[in-house]
Amino acid sequence: MNLSAKPLARFFRTTFFPLLGGALLAGCATSPTGESTLLLNSPTQMNAIGEQSFEQIKAKTPIDSGDKVNRYVRCVSEALIDRIPASYGLQSEQWEIRVFKDDAVNAFAVPGGKIGVYTGMLKMVDNQDQLAAVIGHEISHVLAQHSNARLSQQQVTSTGLNLANLLLTNRVEAGTQQALMSAMGLGAEYGVILPYSRSHEREADVLGQDLMADAGFDPREASSLWRKMAAEGGSAPPEFMSTHPAPTSRVTILGDRVNELLPIYQQARAQGRAPQCDALR
Template identity: 80%
Template sequence: MSLNLKLLTRFIRTLVPLAGGLALAGCATSPTGENTLLLNSPTQMNALGQKSFEQVKANTAIETNPGINRYVRCVSEALLDRLPARYGIQPQQWEILVFRNEAVNAFAVPGGKIGVYTGMLDMVENQDQLASVIGHEISHVLAQHSNARLSQQQLTSAGLSAANLLLTNRVEAGTQQALMSAMGLGAQYGVILPYSRAHEREADVLGQELMADAGFDPREAASLWRKMASEGGSTPPEFLSTHPAPTNRVTLLNERVQKLLPIYLEARDAGRAPRCEAQR
């Protein structure tokens, strides 16, 4: 079975039970088989993701340099082109923005939004490392991790319904913080909610598969995480505060390379050989 078919099968397994049980929302199975509690519908999550993205846009300078934007779009679009069609989001429906900020950070949120900080572009050494970051972020979205994170918060706080969170003007500051932290965007609000080990592992696995299938060298995923962990000394990259490194992350990514190299080579043979150039 090709990688794409495998991914597709996984997503169908995830999405079909979801589509049937949306009104009741509840337990679902994540793409790598974890049980997960999802209290919000994809439609609600898309609206919440878009709302949180607008918040970031309102508070962070947008990088307009065409070369830099071309680089990030080139990598992102190569990955998005390989998403299973049944996921229902066309590549061109994603909004991809570069933010002018030194923090080593990048994110993706439901509703088809990707943000990459210029600090992350300074950190990565090549297109493949950037693809591993963006692939990891897209995978958090596909596996509905922000829905799971928000649902956990909603279990313990009555004011956090999706309907309440979507009200723009009447939302209290604390509620706003809960939304942003569930989306992985809490740093600006002083609320950092790290992804769990299970979510990190799932985003690592799916993201590395996606990058190989898009024609990016999957060996660079381990290189990037190793570099990120060694940078910064006492002030590690902001990215690591929301994406904590499981101790075996580099080992896992290295082990999976054996399985992914044939997929990568097949992608290159099929003409999926991105040549995205970093420009300043």
Template identity: 50%
Template sequence: MQTWSKLLTLSASIALSACSSSPTGRNQLILFSDSDMSNLGAQSFEQMKQSQKISSDEKTNAYVQCVANAITQHVPKQTGFTQWEVVVFDSKQVNAFALPGGKIGVYTGLLGVAVNQDQLATVIGHEIAHVLADHSNERLSQSQLANAGLQITNIALGASEYAQYRGATMAALGLGVQYGVLMPYGRTQESEADIVGLELMAKSGFNPKQSIDLWRNMAKASGGSQPPELLSTHPSHDTRISDLTEKISSLPNYQAKRPNCQ
């Protein structure tokens, strides 16, 4: 009972003391420092550079770096790191990512779908937005709190008349946390990164209307294999396109010099 009480008190104090706000004003749970997250991102990035093939094509690297530089010039100074690092991975994956600590990875397979600088800027802006909004910290914090809650339930069941059903109950609760909390949270973050990233790429001089064409290309490239939105951490392509179309209509007319990344 004492252990249960401690866990309950810990969970309550975490929930009350670690609240923050995202760039769109959404409440967030943030438990880890910027320094901790930057170190974690840097370590993960180094492991990826060791385990995955890095593109040696000079033109491809220069092109991706040009787009990334145009965007990061308009990013406010971050706590935990001073410089963005961009690496192009030689892979057929249609993907890109950004990690805490200013680490950006782009797979060459993406360049066959993001067919111009504006579409590539849509993806890179989206990934940078995840970092600006502390989404990795938020996901990790949410997972920590979920685990604490499961521990409390496990202890409570062990001391009750339903102890014999504890294994099955915990398995069901684990599934409930995954689909009821963590996955929808991922969809919220993805939609937020779409909006923040769109503002960022438009502010950097790229054409925000090309974001619509990008996600149409993504839908075509997926060949209709995308899982149902309810069981996915990403919004459906149709949802994404609808949200971006609405946001584009309300964007201010930024006067940034248009990049020329070839």
């Protein structure tokens, strides 16, 4: 039996969206900055995924075992880890920190207390404060459970599309069903998944800048880093089609926060939190 436009709209309103909404409500949570987020997986599950991913990266990417570079990266990382608020329960976790021999301008942190920094990123940053902005950003992804949220979003999107496809079967013509599923897939990608990822990046920028200031790193260098990245990054896709905010947007947001963070940075330095990691380079 085929449905006309009005019954089809009623079908989605009364059947499909309530089912999908129930799944979303079940995993609803609040992020560290007060944003609504979706967390369907337990910390234990996410730690296992993070550890497995980290082992896979170590297996396929050469590790830089040089004492000098590792002391530098560990110095910055440990200064940041030491200032993770106790409420996250991660300060005492035994973080594993590795430097990878790869020209990619990249760094990451994953659940389970794993941090990876690529030598390409070390060539990009000018000083310890810019490296702290990078690593603080990556640690903040872990603190805000962004891996869990992204995985949860993908799980719900996949389940929703599969459910819609199943419910549409025998209700609309095959060509109409294919067109609807294609439109819904594009809507999910550009209307949900990518913006959701961009919101994570913005949140990690903010939390990472807070963390670096409290650890005694200059928060002004966060916007300096992204200004440099924007200058050297070349062409980039439009922001609405990217998983990351445009570098110019990041420069503005991070620069606007400097005045409120400078007193925190100055207090940290006055209390003895004055990392000297550059001396280890």
